Amino acid sequence: MKYLSEYRDAAACAEVAKALRQVVTRPWTLMEICGGQTHAIIKYGLDELLPPEITLVHGPGCPVCVTPLEMIERAITIASREDVIFCSFGDMLRVPGLDKDLLTVKAEGGDVRIVYSPLDAVALAQENPEREVVFFAVGFETTAPGNAMAVYQAAQRGLTNFSALVSHVLVPPAIEALLQSPDCRVQAFLAAGHVCTVMGYTQYEPLSAQYGIPIVVTGFEPTDILQGVYGCVKQLERGQARVDNEYARSVRREGNPAAQKIMFEVFEVVDRKWRGIGEIQSSGLGLREKYRRFDAEHRFGVAGEALPEPEECVAGMVLQGLAKPNECPAFGTACTPEHPLGATMVSSEGACAAYYRYRRGR
Amino acid sequence: MCLAVPGKVVQSPKDDDPMQQARVSFGGVVKEVSLAYVPEARAGDYVMVHTGFALSVVDEQEANEVLAYLEQLAAEDEAQEAEA
Amino acid sequence: MTGKLAGGCPLPKTQHERVLMAHGGGGRLMQQLIEQVFVPAYGNTALETRHDGAVFHPGAGRLAFTTDAYVVQPLFFPGGDIGELAVYGTVNDLAMCGARPLYLSASFILEEGLPLADLRRVADSMQAAAAAAGVQIVTGDTKVVEHGKADGLYISTAGVGLIEHDLVVAPTSVRPGDAIVISGDVARHGMAIMGVREGLEFESAIESDCAPLNHLVQSLLDAEVEIHCLRDLTRGGLASGIIEIAQTAGMAVQLEESAIPVREDVLGACEILGFDPLYVANEGKFVAFVPADQADAAVAAIRSHPVGSEAAVIGKVCGEDQSGLVTLRSLVGASRVIDLLSGEQLPRIC
Numbered sequence: 001m002k003y004l005s006e007y008r009d010a011a012a013c014a015e016v017a018k019a020l021r022q023v024v025t026r027p028w029t030l031m032e033i034c035g036g037q038t039h040a041i042i043k044y045g046l047d048e049l050l051p052p053e054i055t056l057v058h059g060p061g062c063p064v065c066v067t068p069l070e071m072i073e074r075a076i077t078i079a080s081r082e083d084v085i086f087c088s089f090g091d092m093l094r095v096p097g098l099d100k101d102l103l104t105v106k107a108e109g110g111d112v113r114i115v116y117s118p119l120d121a122v123a124l125a126q127e128n129p130e131r132e133v134v135f136f137a138v139g140f141e142t143t144a145p146g147n148a149m150a151v152y153q154a155a156q157r158g159l160t161n162f163s164a165l166v167s168h169v170l171v172p173p174a175i176e177a178l179l180q181s182p183d184c185r186v187q188a189f190l191a192a193g194h195v196c197t198v199m200g201y202t203q204y205e206p207l208s209a210q211y212g213i214p215i216v217v218t219g220f221e222p223t224d225i226l227q228g229v230y231g232c233v234k235q236l237e238r239g240q241a242r243v244d245n246e247y248a249r250s251v252r253r254e255g256n257p258a259a260q261k262i263m264f265e266v267f268e269v270v271d272r273k274w275r276g277i278g279e280i281q282s283s284g285l286g287l288r289e290k291y292r293r294f295d296a297e298h299r300f301g302v303a304g305e306a307l308p309e310p311e312e313c314v315a316g317m318v319l320q321g322l323a324k325p326n327e328c329p330a331f332g333t334a335c336t337p338e339h340p341l342g343a344t345m346v347s348s349e350g351a352c353a354a355y356y357r358y359r360r361g362r
Numbered sequence: 363m364c365l366a367v368p369g370k371v372v373q374s375p376k377d378d379d380p381m382q383q384a385r386v387s388f389g390g391v392v393k394e395v396s397l398a399y400v401p402e403a404r405a406g407d408y409v410m411v412h413t414g415f416a417l418s419v420v421d422e423q424e425a426n427e428v429l430a431y432l433e434q435l436a437a438e439d440e441a442q443e444a445e446a
Numbered sequence: 447m448t449g450k451l452a453g454g455c456p457l458p459k460t461q462h463e464r465v466l467m468a469h470g471g472g473g474r475l476m477q478q479l480i481e482q483v484f485v486p487a488y489g490n491t492a493l494e495t496r497h498d499g500a501v502f503h504p505g506a507g508r509l510a511f512t513t514d515a516y517v518v519q520p521l522f523f524p525g526g527d528i529g530e531l532a533v534y535g536t537v538n539d540l541a542m543c544g545a546r547p548l549y550l551s552a553s554f555i556l557e558e559g560l561p562l563a564d565l566r567r568v569a570d571s572m573q574a575a576a577a578a579a580g581v582q583i584v585t586g587d588t589k590v591v592e593h594g595k596a597d598g599l600y601i602s603t604a605g606v607g608l609i610e611h612d613l614v615v616a617p618t619s620v621r622p623g624d625a626i627v628i629s630g631d632v633a634r635h636g637m638a639i640m641g642v643r644e645g646l647e648f649e650s651a652i653e654s655d656c657a658p659l660n661h662l663v664q665s666l667l668d669a670e671v672e673i674h675c676l677r678d679l680t681r682g683g684l685a686s687g688i689i690e691i692a693q694t695a696g697m698a699v700q701l702e703e704s705a706i707p708v709r710e711d712v713l714g715a716c717e718i719l720g721f722d723p724l725y726v727a728n729e730g731k732f733v734a735f736v737p738a739d740q741a742d743a744a745v746a747a748i749r750s751h752p753v754g755s756e757a758a759v760i761g762k763v764c765g766e767d768q769s770g771l772v773t774l775r776s777l778v779g780a781s782r783v784i785d786l787l788s789g790e791q792l793p794r795i796c
Contacts, residue, residue, distance in 0.1 A: 001368070001388065001389040001710060001713060001714060001717065002368065002370070002408065003368035003408055003420050003425060004367070004368055004717065006429055008777050008778070009432075009777075010704070010777055010778045010779050011436060012432040012435075012436070013778040013779070014778075014779070015432060015435040015436050015439060016432070016435065018435075018439065019435055034364065035796050036364055036365060036796060042782065043776065043782065044776045044777065044778050044780060044782075045776050045778070045779075045780025045781055045782050046778065046780065047780075048780035048781070049778065049779070049780055062796060063796065064796055089413070089793070089794065089795045090720075090792030090793040090794050090795075091792070091794045091795055091796050093792055094789065094792070103789075113645055114645060114646070114792060114793055115645050116393075116413065116414055116645065116646050116718075116719070116793060117396075117413050117414025117415070118413060118414075119381065119396065119414060120414070120645055139364075139795060139796075140364060142364035142366065142412055142417070143364065143412065143413060143795060145399060145415060145417070146396075146412065146413045146414065146415040149381075149396070149398065149415070153380075153381070156380070192364065193364075194364035194366045194410070194412060194417065195364060197366070197410060197417045197418045198417055220366075222777070222778050223428075223432060227428075248421060248424040248427075248428075249420050249421045249422075249424040249425040249428065250366075250410050250417075250418045250420060250421070251418070252418075256399055256400075256417055256418060258398070258399045258400070258401060259399040259415075259417060262399075337788040338788050356785075357783070357785050364795070364796065365720045365794060365795055365796060367714075367717045367718055369714075385649075387714075388714035388715070388717060388718050389710040389711050389713055389714025389715075389717070390650065390651065390710055390711030390714055391641075391648050391649070391650040391652070391711050391714040391715045391718065392648060392649040392650065393648045393649070393718060411718075412795065413795055
């Protein structure tokens with residue numbers, strides 16, 4: 001497939017790995033922010049190609065993993081209603097709530113449907129005027145423009161039976177929170193290429209300057225990730241700290257203005273709680289007053305209190321790169337993909353699930 | 363996160379369609395994708411698609427530059443080996 | 447005198463266009479169903495004796511016996527239907543034992559309201575499939591359940607085959623050093639079904655690879671390949687099939703990602719939905735574990751058939767290992783462990 005297969009070429013990967021080995025002189029710790037990058041690293045075994053001096057730490061870039069427990073519970077409550085068609089991306093269906101997940105609600109008779117695009121949920125609302133259609137709007141900035149368009153279209157078409165349960169999160173505030181933590185060992189970041197496709201990378205420039213860290217906007221294929229690492233390591237070895245763009249075939253410095261326009265027409269920045277980490281100020285998106293009538297939390301009266309996580313679950317530490325999944329006391333015993341305690345074990349992007357699936361035998 | 367896949371625009375959207383739905387081919391599999399966020403896209407262009415929305419047009423020049431760079435690394439390597 | 451009776455006819459209709467509860471009742475309507483749908487479709491002497499069971503002489507050698515059930519939705523999908531799946535699935539299970547499939551039974555659970563035209567279509571499909579595979583459907587049963595209690599139609603089968611050689615084709619015969627051969631490209635059936643699944647539809651030419659495999663296995667036997675183990679790939683894909691054999695055999699296996707054939711459009715469909723082709727369902731593919739020095743002969747034998755044109759060596763058995771570890775050498779040369787998934791793959795955005 002064009003613009004895909006070329007970046008999975010073994011010889012090209014070997015070349016970049018070789019260049020890396022030639023340039024590195026001491027240990028460095030890098031973090032890849034995006035769950036999709038974590039997935040690619042583990043799926044292709046890219047960390048095996050890196051010189052031993054490089055440590056890759058997996059970051060909180062999994063919107064599924066960071067959706068707060070109480071939001072899952074709200075989704076379950078709404079989806080269990082007879083008058084509701086609950087639409088969601090597939091990723092969210094197995095995220096554990098207190099005692100069940102959305103798949104269980106489906107098995108119990110709830111009308112829970114997987115959609116590919118948020119516009120499919122809007123179409124369902126038009127086709128089923130006698131039912132309430134609720135769309136679970138989660139994700140990072142990559143997913144926000146599409147989700148915003150769904151709400152925007154619902155407004156344009158005057159739909160009264162469509163609403164969205166919104167739990168969007170933003171990347172730069174999370175990175176800043178990580179950098180502010182005294183335990184932070186990360187010396188450079190691979191920024192999320194698709195988030196930056198939407199938002200550009202101007203937000204990372206002040207972070208790079210203030211904290212003196214290299215940030216390289218990186219794609220998702222093997223050569224992209226290796227080149228992102230190479231870019232960071234070159235800067236580190238030379239004592240530089242700036243934002244570079246490895247993923248220029250998709251990312252422009254200003255991002256996508258048309259997408260940002262609709263995103264901020266419909267959404268505004270709000271404080272958000274990140275599962276396993278806690279509340280991070282101005283780190284999320286919520287519906288603007290103008291579109292509040294499409295807010296499922298209000299429509300169904302489910303806005304509620306925060307819920308505590310299981311004590312043994314250290315997903316928060318894993319998400320911050322402070323612990324490896326196999327260091328968690330519950331890893332592989334009380335917590336497995338079949339019976340996950342935290343979202344990092346459920347989501348295919350979650351570091352714990354990835355470790356379990358791909359590393360267990362070693 | 364953010365699984366976005368490159369696809370080729372095979373048929374342009376209709377001018378009067380607010381969602382600018384177009385047929386996009388992924389290795390031969392065709393899906394309706396909204397080009398609302400990439401008004402500059404034309405039939406024949408490749409776009410990065412996430413949840414049914416095109417978020418960027420793949421910059422062919424940039425893509426080729428990366429591939430050329432990778433080939434250059436390989437060529438330098440071969441030259442070094444030949445000298446050794 | 448012909449013509450309608452004035453005032454409407456009070457006699458009961460004897461021709462129906464949908465399955466009714468009475469079709470399962472053992473009476474005239476059920477007889478009609480058998481006569482008008484199943485007998486013309488299957489048309490063989492054993493069935494025509496209309497007895498409770500079929501009696502035949504199997505021949506000398508070991509017998510292989512298998513059973514399975516088919517509940518696929520939708521009933522008719524690109525490249526096949528539930529009837530074809532039922533026949534080929536059963537035939538293939540027998541072929542995977544190294545047997546020559548002979549006779550099948552087919553039991554139907556019909557949902558009240560199923561259009562008879564659909565049932566006829568399925569029965570005809572089954573006959574065509576049986577002919578293509580060289581087997582006969584010799585006995586069966588029909589039950590009808592109330593509307594809402596079955597997805598249109600479920601089929602349960604059993605099959606009998608004859609093993610005419612001395613090989614023990616089973617995981618216990620797998621040996622360190624064995625080569626693993628696949629009969630063709632993966633993930634087609636699962637993505638064909640996905641393409642017509644509500645909410646996820648896409649336009650494509652992807653059709654199910656539903657096919658009988660017994661002829662391919664026969665070619666292997668004719669080429670005197672010492673087959674150690676065979677496994678057809680169904681739900682759970684290539685990965686699940688290999689893992690189960692590795693675990694049962696207590697052997698470590700390594701697969702080579704670059705050697706696993708996948709068509710470009712199937713890959714495209716997997717990429718859009720975020721699926722790993724290794725775990726997507728197949729319906730007309732198998733893997734064979736054979737001695738390493740016979741791998742090329744095995745590939746040639748399979749490629750002599752159109753459905754085996756993409757046959758390739760995709761891996762090897764590394765050595766004994768109680769836990770049956772399966773690893774994959776990725777496209778870029780590094781390795782990862784392949785494990786069973788907890789549930790079915792779901793389309794993802796992440």
